[in-house]
Each structure stands twice: as C-alpha cells, then as structure tokens.
Amino acid sequence: MNLDNAKIREICTDAVFERGLDYRDEGRIQRIGRFDDVITAAVRGSSLYDVTVNLGEGSIDARCTCPYEGAGECKHVVAVLLDIAADPPQDESERVDRVIGDLSSDDLRAFVRDALAENPDLREQFLARFGDGGKSVEAYRNEIEGLFDQHTANYPVVTDAIDFSHFFELAEQYRERKRYRAAATVYRALFEGIDDNHARIDAAYDHYAKALRSALDGYVDCVLAADPSDGEFEQYAGALEAQAMSEPPVNEEQFRRALDALENRR
Secondary structure: OOOOHHHHHOOEOHHHHHHHHHHHHOOOEEEEEEEOOEEEEEEEOOOEEEEEEEOHHHOOEEEEOOOOOOOEOOHHHHHHHHHHHHOOOOEOHHHHHHHHHHOOHHHHHHHHHHHHHHOHHHHHHHHHHHOOOOOOHHHHHHHHHHHHHHHOOOOOOEOOOOOOHHHHHHHHHHHHOOOHHHHHHHHHHHHHHHHHOHHHEOOOHHHHHHHHHHHHHHHHHHHHHHOOOHHHHHHHHHHHHHHHOOOOOOOHHHHHHHHHHHHHOO
C-alpha cells in the first residue's frame, strides 16, 4: 500500500506522531527488515521494543511490545511507519525463496532443526502448525507463571506490560488448522494465568484487561467451534465458572460475561 505521513497521522494522536518523528530522527530504530508485506523492527525507548507491521490488504496492522495504553498507535510504531514511508526496506522474500529453491532437502532439514533447537518459541509454533498435539493447560500455565516470576525478580509487583503475543500467535496457529481444542487450551492458560496473578500487577492495567478479554473471547469461539459433547461442554464452562468464583473476584464480571456468551451461543 502507499504509505505517507497523512495516513500515519490518521492512526495516532498528534502528540504521538511528533514523538514518533523525534524517535526516527534520533536514530532509535535499531533494526528493520521486510518479508512480503510484513515489516519487523526493534526500537529503542526506555527498553528495546519489538514492532511488527503488516501492510497487506490495504490496511495497517501493527503491534508493539511496549506498554502504551493511549489512543491509536504508539510512538514506536509511528517511528517505524515514518521510516517505511521515507525509505521502504528491501523485501527479502524473493531472495529467501530463491535460496530455498536451490537447497537440497537434507540441507533445509538440517537448518530447520538447528533453528528449532535454538529457539523454543519458534519450535512451539512449528509444532502447532505441523505437529499432532499441544501442551496441557498446566504446562502453558507454568510458562506464563514464569513470565510473572521474571518480571518480579527484583521487585514484588509487575510495573510493565508482559508480552503474551507468543501465546496468542500459538493459539492462532491452532485455529488456522481448525484444532480448536488445542487453541482453547492456550486461551484458558492465558486467562487463568493473568487472573491468578492479578495481585502482582501494579501498572499497565489496560494491557492486562485487554489480554484477558482477548483470551476469553478466543476461548469461547474455539470451544463452540470444537462442537464438544455435553460432558465436554460442562468442563469447558466449568473452567470459566471456577475463575468467576475465585477470590478476590477482581475479574468476575468478565468471566460471567464469557460464560453467558458460551451458554447462549451453544
């Protein structure tokens, strides 16, 4: 799509646009690359944040790992979009396709194995797309609990936005393969993990509320798409009921809403 400053201004506030312009001019974009319509970048702010922009289908779909909670896109996304508009990065997809075409199956298999051995998140996504089974709720919960532990290693509460995008991407991989039960398992681990750790959250409240809502919506959609038996349905509904009744009932309203949606759409 044709990207210019006018289009970028439409998706952010004036103040954020100016800050994004400053970030680009200050050279805070540490890395940027393109593969087809997807641009990935790293932008230095108070931390190094990962930005992903998809410019396909005539729209801008952007994500950033920063804890921004305001209107529109954040300054890191704006900085990357401004850089794309001024100097579009070279598309590496054709080059990669040419190299893949020249590789033997053994060489390609060896590379994939090495990459999967070194990157557990990539390995999990690979298995979600091509494998036979996912992990249990408890296994995913342990991973989410580990993220909260990491963010409270030096301070008793979480004061920034934990990035759960890996889990949402994993669930989406399962949904694309119509493996709705596996996707529901990931969503359940997310909403249970976030809710059970509410006492450790002391900032970025909108971020966690949105993540919880997205996990609940995804769970309801996937349970219904799986068309479970009556007994299975009761188990799925019971997971929501249990969280709604947990103490203190910080997110009870959201769990009741999801439970009503599940039962009314059954």
